[in-house]
Amino acid sequence: TQLLEQSPQFLSIQEGENLTVYCNSSSVFSSLQWYRQEPGEGPVLLVTVVTGGEVKKLKRLTFQFGDARKDSSLHITAAQPGDTGLYLCAGAKWAGNQFYFGTGTSLTVIP
Amino acid sequence: NAGVTQTPKFRILKIGQSMTLQCTQDMNHNYMYWYRQDPGMGLKLIYYSVGAGITDKGEVPNGYNVSRSTTEDFPLRLELAAPSQTSVYFCASSTRGAYEQYFGPGTRLTVT
Numbered sequence: 001t002q003l004l005e006q007s008p009q010f011l012s013i014q015e016g017e018n019l020t021v022y023c024n025s026s027s028v029f030s031s032l033q034w035y036r037q038e039p040g041e042g043p044v045l046l047v048t049v050v051t052g053g054e055v056k057k058l059k060r061l062t063f064q065f066g067d068a069r070k071d072s073s074l075h076i077t078a079a080q081p082g083d084t085g086l087y088l089c090a091g092a093k094w095a096g097n098q099f100y101f102g103t104g105t106s107l108t109v110i111p
Numbered sequence: 112n113a114g115v116t117q118t119p120k121f122r123i124l125k126i127g128q129s130m131t132l133q134c135t136q137d138m139n140h141n142y143m144y145w146y147r148q149d150p151g152m153g154l155k156l157i158y159y160s161v162g163a164g165i166t167d168k169g170e171v172p173n174g175y176n177v178s179r180s181t182t183e184d185f186p187l188r189l190e191l192a193a194p195s196q197t198s199v200y201f202c203a204s205s206t207r208g209a210y211e212q213y214f215g216p217g218t219r220l221t222v223t
Contacts, residue, residue: 002153009151031209042115042201042214043154088153097142097161097208098169101154 003027004091004102012108013079021074021105023089030094032065032072037086037104046074079109113137115215117202123221124192132187132218134202142205143185144169144212145177147198154201160185161208192222 004025013019023032031050035043047056049065049072056063060083062075072089086106090099118133136143141162146154146169156169160179174196176188185204189196199219203212 004153006153033211040216042203042216043212044214045211048211090154092209097167098144098156098159099209099212100156100170101146103151103153 002103003100004089006087006089006102006105008105009103010106010108012110015080015109015111016078019076019079019107021076021087021107023072023074023091023102025070025091027091027093028069029091030069030096031092032069033090033092033099034063034072034074035088035090037088038084043086043088076107079107081109081111083107084109115202115204115213117200117215117218119218120216121219123223124189126192126194126222128192129188129190130192130220132189132200132202132220134185134187134215135183136185136202136204136213137183138204138206138213139182140204140206140213141182142208142210143179144203144205145175145185145187146201146203147171147196148201148217149198157187157200189220194222196220197222 034046037043054065060077089102115136144159145157158177160166202215205212
């Protein structure tokens with residue numbers, strides 16, 4: 001069973017387009033993180049959101065944590081080829097020591 | 112700073128063989144984790160440690176063992192390799208639980 005489901009699983013878009021990736025669960029999380037992973041490398045943290053309804057921006061990337069703390073979204077504006085990679089969400093439970101990772105969204109931005 | 116290092120980068124094992132995947136971090140992090148990543152499945156936690164001498168099971172611990180004798184090292188042991196253990200293995204560390212994790216480059220293991 002997968003605690004966090006991401007959609008879409010694969011996404012291929014043209015440079016300059018906008019996109020949104022979703023991370024959904026029936027569980028409540030104390031915090032949620034987004035990572036990007038490039039081929040042959042480990043995931044690298046992009047952002048952590050900790051408050052229900054929180055919105056964080058990182059240049060062209062906008063992250064939102066759902067009000068009920070069960071879901072999150074990642075929106076990319078004017079995608080660039082450098083955004084290509086696997087995007088992973090990861091949620092932490094209250095008083096826990098571990099993260100539960102989502103299924104991942106593989107993004108390809110075509111020049 | 113080297114961060115989190117893993118060896119080897121690639122390994123092919125025959126069914127029934129054993130091996131140890133090495134993980135070392137130089138950031139003085141108390142928490143360390145082992146994950147496996149299968150295609151289309153995200154990362155699954157195998158074992159984690161909250162400090163030297165303390166380890167605990169994650170989601171998929173069967174077929175693996177760990178030890179944590181020092182803060183820096185967290186080796187993962189496969190005793191009787193099976194084809195189901197073919198995967199990419201990542202080690203990660205963090206300053207505290209459920210906090211930013213720093214990942215190593217991974218070990219790609221094939222069991223045939």
